[in-house]
Amino acid sequence: MGEFRMPSLGADMETGKLVEWLVTPGQRVKRGDIVALVETQKGLFEIEVFEDGIMGEPLIAAGQTVPVGTVLARIDTGAAKAAAAEMRAEPVAGKASEPASTITPQKTAPQQQAISSERVACSPSARRLALELGVDLATVRGSGPHGAIQRSDIEAAAHATAQATAAPPEPKAAGIEPTAAQTTESRMRQAIAAAVSRANREIPHYYLATEIDLSRPLQWLEAENNKRSIRERILPVVLLLKATAKALRDVPQLNGFWLDDRLQVQSDIHIGFAIALRTGGLISPAIHHVDRLQLGELMQALADLIERTRVGRLRGSEVSNATVSVTNLGDRGVQTVFGVIYPPQVALIGLGKIGERPWAENGMLGVRRCVTATLAADHRATDGHQGALFLEALNRHLQKPEVL
Amino acid sequence: MTEQEVHAHIFAELKKVAPECDPAELAPDANIREALDIDSFSFLRVLVGLHDATGVEIPESDYGKLSTLATMTGYLLAHLS
Numbered sequence: 001m002g003e004f005r006m007p008s009l010g011a012d013m014e015t016g017k018l019v020e021w022l023v024t025p026g027q028r029v030k031r032g033d034i035v036a037l038v039e040t041q042k043g044l045f046e047i048e049v050f051e052d053g054i055m056g057e058p059l060i061a062a063g064q065t066v067p068v069g070t071v072l073a074r075i076d077t078g079a080a081k082a083a084a085a086e087m088r089a090e091p092v093a094g095k096a097s098e099p100a101s102t103i104t105p106q107k108t109a110p111q112q113q114a115i116s117s118e119r120v121a122c123s124p125s126a127r128r129l130a131l132e133l134g135v136d137l138a139t140v141r142g143s144g145p146h147g148a149i150q151r152s153d154i155e156a157a158a159h160a161t162a163q164a165t166a167a168p169p170e171p172k173a174a175g176i177e178p179t180a181a182q183t184t185e186s187r188m189r190q191a192i193a194a195a196v197s198r199a200n201r202e203i204p205h206y207y208l209a210t211e212i213d214l215s216r217p218l219q220w221l222e223a224e225n226n227k228r229s230i231r232e233r234i235l236p237v238v239l240l241l242k243a244t245a246k247a248l249r250d251v252p253q254l255n256g257f258w259l260d261d262r263l264q265v266q267s268d269i270h271i272g273f274a275i276a277l278r279t280g281g282l283i284s285p286a287i288h289h290v291d292r293l294q295l296g297e298l299m300q301a302l303a304d305l306i307e308r309t310r311v312g313r314l315r316g317s318e319v320s321n322a323t324v325s326v327t328n329l330g331d332r333g334v335q336t337v338f339g340v341i342y343p344p345q346v347a348l349i350g351l352g353k354i355g356e357r358p359w360a361e362n363g364m365l366g367v368r369r370c371v372t373a374t375l376a377a378d379h380r381a382t383d384g385h386q387g388a389l390f391l392e393a394l395n396r397h398l399q400k401p402e403v404l
Numbered sequence: 405m406t407e408q409e410v411h412a413h414i415f416a417e418l419k420k421v422a423p424e425c426d427p428a429e430l431a432p433d434a435n436i437r438e439a440l441d442i443d444s445f446s447f448l449r450v451l452v453g454l455h456d457a458t459g460v461e462i463p464e465s466d467y468g469k470l471s472t473l474a475t476m477t478g479y480l481l482a483h484l485s
Binding site for chain 1: 424455461462464
């Protein structure tokens, strides 16, 4: 019998709100299936199961907020062949046969009213929008297939509310919206504040920087991109990410967690890539197994991740299990990034702008395209020597782009 | 395809990556990426979208020629078949 628990979606998360069950008891699930939506300070996330089996009765009803680690439902993993009907007959502690979804929705806080605990057909992105705009889904009539609520319905509802509540002497029609957006933004800000405060309080950072000559890898990439259609072309940051993953294989001490007063090196390399949201704030979802992806696959994975981050369709595993982070601020002209580590990780790699610099080599001065790569690392877990070995390995891998 | 139609395609693609912006307010010679705070991934998405909409091939070495509204419009008009 497996247990499906409230996942930890980040170092700063203590509780999570189960917004909606996406499966019904007795339904067969496969590892990786999305079974629930959970809301945290950082937004709404799709939560997967990590076992094959048959879903039991929910122990926690939609709409409830529970601590990380709480069992949300049991999953019958052994008897995956057993009939679904038998599973439903299994007694579930303290819940009897009453469907969990009939639990009375709280009527007090307006925050909780924003999401009805009844099952409403609504896409996660529309649901997120409803939260941001403070629209109660129960009051919205869906215009999508089978009455599903779409983003346009939410916008229309928010607009109607804004008009209805706008005081006559206030001509500012847009007055309502920024207030609603501010709450999401301030909750995001609080989540970031909690994580970085902990990082600064607990992690003795050390910083190393190195200048990397990218002339050769970029020339190789340009030739490679010439052969590719515009859809398949690879951006330079993909080379840097892949080389980072390979360098982490060489210096594994930077890929892991500082937990229980010791370094716990992770064998999988899941890079958290910081993505700025257009509404403010940032999320660092993980790209899984970067060291195993071909450059083309990595480019697609990254493009997909950025897209889903910005429309609010991230999976729980993507925000919870990054083993190391990369911050790329080169797009905005930054030369050197001095990063703050995301606990319990032990390293953050910063990438600056790729640009031409004077470069002295073998007694000659030339112009090369360079990037400044930095490492912020946890001194409890590693020393400068290992950090230096990592940056050296990063450079070495970048100089052989054909085998990246 | 007229200049206005090309503009419409550009505006539509920019709206996709920067939904809150109003491309009509963009100065013709402003750097689009800087003015709308668009990263390299989103900019590539705009170029892919424009390629799909207009059929114009945009080699990587020409990306720099599409950095403003004026040059982007000019490039697409000149390469329309």
